[in-house]
Amino acid sequence: MTEKTVQHAIDYIQETHNQILEDYKTLLRFPSIGGDPAYNEDVRACALWIVEQLAEMGFDNARLVETAKHPVVYADWLHAGDDKPTVLVYDHYDVQPVDPLHLWDSEPFDAEIRDGKLYARGANDNKAGVWGNLKVFEAMLKANGELPVNIKIMFEGEEESGSPSILDFIETHQEMLAADVMLNSDANFNPDTPDMSYAGRGIVSAEVKVTGPKVDLHSGMFGGIVENPLHVAGKIIGSFHDAQGRIQLPGYYDRVVAVDAAEKARIAHGFNRDEMMEKAGVKSFWGDSIAPASERATVYPTLDVNGMWGGYQGAGSKTVLPAEAGFKATLRLVPDQDPTEVSQILKQYVEGFSSDTVKVECTIGQEQWYFQLVTEGPYLDAVQEALEETIGKRAELVRTGGSIPILGLFNRLIGLPITAFGYGSDEGIHSPNEALKIDDFFTALEAGIRLYHNFGELDQ
Amino acid sequence: MTEKTVQHAIDYIQETHNQILEDYKTLLRFPSIGGDPAYNEDVRACALWIVEQLAEMGFDNARLVETAKHPVVYADWLHAGDDKPTVLVYDHYDVQPVDPLHLWDSEPFDAEIRDGKLYARGANDNKAGVWGNLKVFEAMLKANGELPVNIKIMFEGEEESGSPSILDFIETHQEMLAADVMLNSDANFNPDTPDMSYAGRGIVSAEVKVTGPKVDLHSGMFGGIVENPLHVAGKIIGSFHDAQGRIQLPGYYDRVVAVDAAEKARIAHGFNRDEMMEKAGVKSFWGDSIAPASERATVYPTLDVNGMWGGYQGAGSKTVLPAEAGFKATLRLVPDQDPTEVSQILKQYVEGFSSDTVKVECTIGQEQWYFQLVTEGPYLDAVQEALEETIGKRAELVRTGGSIPILGLFNRLIGLPITAFGYGSDEGIHSPNEALKIDDFFTALEAGIRLYHNFGELDQ
Numbered sequence: 001m002t003e004k005t006v007q008h009a010i011d012y013i014q015e016t017h018n019q020i021l022e023d024y025k026t027l028l029r030f031p032s033i034g035g036d037p038a039y040n041e042d043v044r045a046c047a048l049w050i051v052e053q054l055a056e057m058g059f060d061n062a063r064l065v066e067t068a069k070h071p072v073v074y075a076d077w078l079h080a081g082d083d084k085p086t087v088l089v090y091d092h093y094d095v096q097p098v099d100p101l102h103l104w105d106s107e108p109f110d111a112e113i114r115d116g117k118l119y120a121r122g123a124n125d126n127k128a129g130v131w132g133n134l135k136v137f138e139a140m141l142k143a144n145g146e147l148p149v150n151i152k153i154m155f156e157g158e159e160e161s162g163s164p165s166i167l168d169f170i171e172t173h174q175e176m177l178a179a180d181v182m183l184n185s186d187a188n189f190n191p192d193t194p195d196m197s198y199a200g201r202g203i204v205s206a207e208v209k210v211t212g213p214k215v216d217l218h219s220g221m222f223g224g225i226v227e228n229p230l231h232v233a234g235k236i237i238g239s240f241h242d243a244q245g246r247i248q249l250p251g252y253y254d255r256v257v258a259v260d261a262a263e264k265a266r267i268a269h270g271f272n273r274d275e276m277m278e279k280a281g282v283k284s285f286w287g288d289s290i291a292p293a294s295e296r297a298t299v300y301p302t303l304d305v306n307g308m309w310g311g312y313q314g315a316g317s318k319t320v321l322p323a324e325a326g327f328k329a330t331l332r333l334v335p336d337q338d339p340t341e342v343s344q345i346l347k348q349y350v351e352g353f354s355s356d357t358v359k360v361e362c363t364i365g366q367e368q369w370y371f372q373l374v375t376e377g378p379y380l381d382a383v384q385e386a387l388e389e390t391i392g393k394r395a396e397l398v399r400t401g402g403s404i405p406i407l408g409l410f411n412r413l414i415g416l417p418i419t420a421f422g423y424g425s426d427e428g429i430h431s432p433n434e435a436l437k438i439d440d441f442f443t444a445l446e447a448g449i450r451l452y453h454n455f456g457e458l459d460q
Numbered sequence: 461m462t463e464k465t466v467q468h469a470i471d472y473i474q475e476t477h478n479q480i481l482e483d484y485k486t487l488l489r490f491p492s493i494g495g496d497p498a499y500n501e502d503v504r505a506c507a508l509w510i511v512e513q514l515a516e517m518g519f520d521n522a523r524l525v526e527t528a529k530h531p532v533v534y535a536d537w538l539h540a541g542d543d544k545p546t547v548l549v550y551d552h553y554d555v556q557p558v559d560p561l562h563l564w565d566s567e568p569f570d571a572e573i574r575d576g577k578l579y580a581r582g583a584n585d586n587k588a589g590v591w592g593n594l595k596v597f598e599a600m601l602k603a604n605g606e607l608p609v610n611i612k613i614m615f616e617g618e619e620e621s622g623s624p625s626i627l628d629f630i631e632t633h634q635e636m637l638a639a640d641v642m643l644n645s646d647a648n649f650n651p652d653t654p655d656m657s658y659a660g661r662g663i664v665s666a667e668v669k670v671t672g673p674k675v676d677l678h679s680g681m682f683g684g685i686v687e688n689p690l691h692v693a694g695k696i697i698g699s700f701h702d703a704q705g706r707i708q709l710p711g712y713y714d715r716v717v718a719v720d721a722a723e724k725a726r727i728a729h730g731f732n733r734d735e736m737m738e739k740a741g742v743k744s745f746w747g748d749s750i751a752p753a754s755e756r757a758t759v760y761p762t763l764d765v766n767g768m769w770g771g772y773q774g775a776g777s778k779t780v781l782p783a784e785a786g787f788k789a790t791l792r793l794v795p796d797q798d799p800t801e802v803s804q805i806l807k808q809y810v811e812g813f814s815s816d817t818v819k820v821e822c823t824i825g826q827e828q829w830y831f832q833l834v835t836e837g838p839y840l841d842a843v844q845e846a847l848e849e850t851i852g853k854r855a856e857l858v859r860t861g862g863s864i865p866i867l868g869l870f871n872r873l874i875g876l877p878i879t880a881f882g883y884g885s886d887e888g889i890h891s892p893n894e895a896l897k898i899d900d901f902f903t904a905l906e907a908g909i910r911l912y913h914n915f916g917e918l919d920q
Contacts, residue, residue, distance in 0.1 A: 215741065221860070230787070233697070297685050308771060330680075
């Protein structure tokens with residue numbers, strides 16, 4: 001592949017601009033909410049549609065690989081030659097739930113374009129990665145009849161629900177997944193201030209149920225003599241943090257590794273406090289007395305309750321003492337916290353609120369390790385040069401507070417070097433009105449073409 | 461009215477047994493959930509249907525009296541003569557919400573009969589009172605052409621939502637409501653162990669909203685640096701009681717009147733600890749170190765959270781840090797707690813959790829006083845003798861933990877002597893599968909006929 005063939009592929013993208021957008025709407029209209037069983041058929045239909053696209057454009061072995069939950073989309077194109085690297089390309093085609101629905105300005109699966117943006121759940125996270133890579137490969141194949149590197153595609157359907165089946169999937173498909181480098185496309189493309197998340201946190205999720213009386217009771221008759229499960233749920237939630245925000249689970253910080261001054265400086269450099277406050281719409285951060293916000297958001301572990309419920313939530317009043325209450329929580333883990341150990345600490349702590357009068361049960365969901373990408377070397381250089389050639393800037397390396405369970409698994413199970421390049425905008429991810437900036441997406445497609453070209457220059 | 465006319469009325473009830481039940485189903489099928497604005501039209505339709513029934517059976521002035529919220533059903537029959545007492549009969553035609561709906565074995569407004577019970581929301585509380593009184597009056601009017609006493613009917617539609625308009629209604633209709641005695645029929649009929657609630661608690665209700673970030677955030681990005689409204693809601697709920705169950709609102713117990721030994725004994729006598737444990741399905745009560753359960757359930761004030769919510773409540777997991785959280789609470793008040801004073805204590809305490817990072821708002825709903833019925837004298841004797849003549853037992857006087865706001869209002873505004881007689885069973889009130897025991901209901905109708913006969917014997 002030469003500069004000329006790169007330009008041919010870019011030309012193809014520009015010529016098919018409208019068709020790329022129209023077809024992307026089709027992908028976005030699958031409500032592939034992987035975490036909610038009600039959408040299981042939609043998740044599968046979405047995966048099948050992607051397989052069809054890959055087969056049509058000339059990929060081999062395009063198929064669904066079954067797992068215990070949602071299938072993985074696999075395909076490969078291995079005709080670049082043994083002297084070219086093999087790139088394992090990772091994205092996920094599942095999306096977050098959409099609630100609160102009433103805060104969306106258009107239906108989350110209508111994929112409506114307004115003012116240069118495409119609004120849909122998943123428009124950025126992470127169907128932009130799926131679609132961006134497909135269109136880049138299509139452009140190179142249509143324009144030049146070949147790809148500059150060997151490609152293996154792995155698009156999973158469980159990322160937003162913690163990839164429960166993927167550990168087993170990787171362990172049983174090590175040969176199929178063998179590659180020289182893994183490219184994580186579950187990442188944002190920001191042409192103004194490009195960045196790359198070079199490390200992220202692990203995660204443990206849990207659901208807690210507090211049960212008391214056998215039925216909902218009249219609170220006027222039984223209040224004060226029958227312990228109220230809502231009160232116990234409140235006591236547990238209220239006990240997780242001290243007034244400064246320090247987490248009270250015994251031993252929770254024991255394995256947390258101290259971060260050196262150079263890493264602290266890198267973290268601080270990559271963290272824009274004012275921008276984060278603006279995004280959150282808050283005037284003050286919480287817990288500043290523990291450590292700078294930049295570090296709390298990245299190399300400190302967290303515990304957040306993500307939802308709670310119990311009793312009467314309708315309009316007006318109901319004098320009920322409910323039979324049960326519950327909440328969901330996630331904990332973000334940093335090196336060297338072991339997710340299995342942390343989940344046991346959590347379970348023991350929470351279930352310790354059980355008594356003669358209430359029963360507290362804690363069910364652990366996902367248990368995922370932190371992850372680490374390459375921070376130097378030819379694979380990172382290939383990404384940086386593609387960006388520089390396209391937008392005149394290199395990505396700043398930033399440490400994220402988020403989790404990419406699959407990367408933690410690849411780190412621990414295969415030890416592949418990992419780098420990252422994404423196509424989506426950082427707008428409304430996991431929130432209402434998720435929106436892809438269309439012009440930026442097409443810029444990202446150009447950079448993607450250059451990136452695979454650069455990979456192709458790296459002889460093995 | 462003589463023993464013979466009493467028997468004629470009882471005969472009429474027995475002859476129309478099936479029709480009484482069929483017509484009762486019609487009343488039960490109105491989903492008159494007064495606390496939920498979605499049912500406003502059903503509440504009104506229910507009230508209108510009752511007015512029609514009263515007009516048809518020969519009551520005068522049968523009509524809806526408008527209030528700021530739900531109308532009061534009024535009607536009178538004042539032809540017994542000046543020497544006969546005038547009885548103001550009180551019931552409510554509104555019902556509690558039905559959730560959790562999935563725990564009902566039949567639809568709550570289908571009014572299905574199974575194994576001698578009529579299952580419906582409101583079948584006991586308190587449409588049994590509405591229907592029981594109507595059928596007693598109808599029986600006496602049909603069998604004898606007259607009633608033994610003067611009757612004024614006041615059926616309200618806001619009891620389950622704290623009677624917000626009724627203070628104003630009573631103040632502006634004092635003449636219309638003038639009577640010698642008020643009969644509260646919002647009471648249970650239990651032929652095995654008859655009882656009468658001679659005093660009950662006041663109530664304050666409130667809804668609390670905790671708001672933080674301007675939108676729902678990704679908890680992986682913002683957890684630990686943006687304060688989570690769910691955590692603050694938990695801290696507030698968890699702080700309401702100490703480990704023994706004592707309420708922590710400052711000054712909350714200051715006005716609570718000590719109860720003397722005689723009253724404690726009466727309370728203990730009317731409280732069946734084992735039965736209450738069986739009903740609740742618990743092996744232990746909570747807070748026994750403060751006072752006996754009998755007293756905590758009656759002459760100690762309470763604070764119960766009735767519902768809480770926030771964030772993601774669906775299946776699976778969602779890594780969200782929500783913009784808001786909330787809960788509803790009710791407080792039961794005892795002599796001499798002032799509901800307005802208590803609501804201010806609550807509001808000040810809860811809103812004290814506001815900070816630089818979250819805003820806490822507490823909206824007060826109802827503010828109602830405790831109530832007191834006559835505990836001796838001819839009106840109580842009339843009830844007791846009607847029971848004795850029908851089921852061979854007198855009612856045990858018990859102190860309830862519940863609230864009947866209207867009675868507190870009548871105590872404070874009109875000073876009417878109040879006594880009580882009800883028609884419903886004590887099964888599933890405010891819970892799924894509320895059920896009227898049909899045989900007991902017909903026994904109650906007989907007792908009701910005797911009660912009004914006894915009232916008629918009391919010359920003024």
